[in-house]
Amino acid sequence: MFLANRRNLGVLALGAASVLALAGCGSSAASKSSASSDGSSSDTLVMAAVPSENATALKASFAPVVKLLEKETGKKIVFQSATNYAAVIEGQRAGKIQIANYGPFSYVQAKTSGVKITPVAAGVETKGAKPGYQSYGIVKTGSPIKDLKGFAGKKVCFVDPNSTSGYLYPHAGLLEAGVDPNKAVTPVMAGGHDASVLAVKSGQCDAGFAEDVMVDKLLIEKGQLKKGDITTVWKSPVIPGSPVAISDDLPADLKQKIANAFQSMANVDYLKAHGFCSGSGKCTVDDAGDWGFTKVSDSDYDGVRKVCDVTKDKQCVKP
Numbered sequence: 001m002f003l004a005n006r007r008n009l010g011v012l013a014l015g016a017a018s019v020l021a022l023a024g025c026g027s028s029a030a031s032k033s034s035a036s037s038d039g040s041s042s043d044t045l046v047m048a049a050v051p052s053e054n055a056t057a058l059k060a061s062f063a064p065v066v067k068l069l070e071k072e073t074g075k076k077i078v079f080q081s082a083t084n085y086a087a088v089i090e091g092q093r094a095g096k097i098q099i100a101n102y103g104p105f106s107y108v109q110a111k112t113s114g115v116k117i118t119p120v121a122a123g124v125e126t127k128g129a130k131p132g133y134q135s136y137g138i139v140k141t142g143s144p145i146k147d148l149k150g151f152a153g154k155k156v157c158f159v160d161p162n163s164t165s166g167y168l169y170p171h172a173g174l175l176e177a178g179v180d181p182n183k184a185v186t187p188v189m190a191g192g193h194d195a196s197v198l199a200v201k202s203g204q205c206d207a208g209f210a211e212d213v214m215v216d217k218l219l220i221e222k223g224q225l226k227k228g229d230i231t232t233v234w235k236s237p238v239i240p241g242s243p244v245a246i247s248d249d250l251p252a253d254l255k256q257k258i259a260n261a262f263q264s265m266a267n268v269d270y271l272k273a274h275g276f277c278s279g280s281g282k283c284t285v286d287d288a289g290d291w292g293f294t295k296v297s298d299s300d301y302d303g304v305r306k307v308c309d310v311t312k313d314k315q316c317v318k319p
Contacts, residue, residue, distance in 0.1 A: 131241020
């Protein structure tokens with residue numbers, strides 16, 4: 001039984017190049033006033049997030065939090081967009097990224113592969129809520145596919161091999177339904193949750209997977225999707241929230257300032273009250289439309305590790 005306990009073709013081929021590109025950008029920013037590759041004595045810190053939508057929208061959604069971190073740390077924060085999940089993992093491993101917003105699976109992968117990081121917070125939809133979300137299995141409305149068994153023999157959009165709700169949990173769900181995700185479907189890596197949903201809508205994929213908020217809220221708010229365009233035929237168990245992890249190599253006092261900012265101040269209420277959200281636009285803390293962040297620890301992601309045990313997916317194995 002699937003264990004209980006939320007983030008384009010050719011994307012894998014571009015993985016190595018994107019890692020180098022991101023690491024290079026991070027190095028340029030983080031080394032302007034520092035001789036240390038981990039950025040610990042630099043006036044600049046690099047923050048990155050795994051891609052769930054297009055790079056411009058991703059950067060804009062984190063802008064108020066970036067302003068907050070600059071005030072609390074006294075450092076310039078450069079937000080670096082990544083083309084895939086591996087770029088964030090390898091950028092932080094190389095010391096070119098000091099603050100990273102991972103998906104649960106990519107965080108576990110980073111830890112398993114030896115990246116020295118500590119999770120400090122995860123997004124929550126409402127104040128006081130527990131961090132968590134779901135993966136959706138989706139089809140275009142009117143499709144004859146009614147459940148995951150119907151995905152067999154079809155072209156199926158996943159997000160990225162390092163995505164929790166766009167790959168790992170879907171693999172476990174397909175296995176539970178008796179569908180071998182490695183043999184019984186034709187996989188398409190869309191590169192982002194928005195791209196996966198839109199590919200299903202357009203008919204490029206017969207079915208697909210994406211995080212719940214992308215289907216239920218974000219694309220509808222942007223006018224790229226209408227209610228009724230997509231039908232959800234499967235929902236995963238609750239997945240632990242996407243963590244923000246900071247590099248262990250940073251000085252202790254700086255790590256504490258960053259942790260405190262996320263856990264106590266990086267929420268819509270505080271950001272609005274203290275002028276970090278300007279104009280009449282929507283105040284955001286991340287790309288998921290969350291209210292803010294709450295404290296998490298490494299043990300909160302043991303459920304992801306258990307799903308890895310179920311799927312035996314090669315992405316789960318330490319290289």
